[in-house]
Amino acid sequence: MATVIEHAHGHPVDEGEHYVPLEYTEKDDSLKIFGFWLFLTQDMVLFACLFATFVVLRTHIGNGPDSESLFDVKGFIEETFILLTSSFTGGISTFYMRKKRAIGTVVWLLITAALGAAFVSLEITEFLHYISIGATMQTSAFLSAFFTLVGTHGAHVSVGIIWMISIVIQILRRGITPALSRKVFIVNLYWHFLDVVWVFIFTVVYMMGVIH
């Protein structure tokens, strides 16, 4: 094992059996990738708490609207397809990063961030619409749980967009170094994780909300 790593230091090893992608060529970077996996497991627990709260409170609508009259099916289908597509484009940026192709990585990261921005703007529009018809966070337990769960996800996506753009700037200045390849890999891990969380929001919050 050590031989493979030493052999690989700083260079992606491309030949068949001994292939080691760039982000794993330095021990420090592969440890950071493992550390990020551990962060994701904790973030998963955070979202589990918010999902549990939402599921328990979703029928407690008080004098406010219920989910069926509130949610717009076309709107959440759009959000879902935008985020699924952005997860794919993020995966392509990892593909180009592993080929050490800086421009390809940057272009696909920017496409991913742009799709993320489109998603966040749709979500903000959705929230503002709810607030304009009097369905605010204070209206009912259902809406408190809804805005907290979906808003926490939206905040994560917003942070991801800023993070991606900062990595794009670093790549443009330094090219694809082992440290930057690790950053590209990790930001995409984060992004794919958020896509999984959204799939559950789509299923538990929106789909179960409009099916009766």
Place this chain on the structure above:
Amino acid sequence: MSNDHDTPQITKTFHHEKFPWQGIFGYILSLALTAFSLWFGLEHAAQYGVILYVIMGLAIMQIFVQMFMFMHVTETDEGFPWQSLGLVSGLVFVAAIVIMSIWIMTFGAGVS
């Protein structure tokens, strides 16, 4: 290092491809699963309880699509992907929090 049997786990753990087939396959799968979930749910093809289990099952399948097609969850330079242990323990907490919260907080709710 010329011996093939020396480090089999390490040499096979990283997936290497010339064209991002895996990503494209994952994208098509995620779209298909979402489309099926939408159709099955919105067409009211079954009773509420059945729909609940089917679309939750589809969502769980999407976890695997993202983890294996995009997140490279099996890849490591350590011989064993230790992140899988973290993920399994995380999923135990997730299941415990969600299932027990629902169980406790809705206990007897059908009666009142």
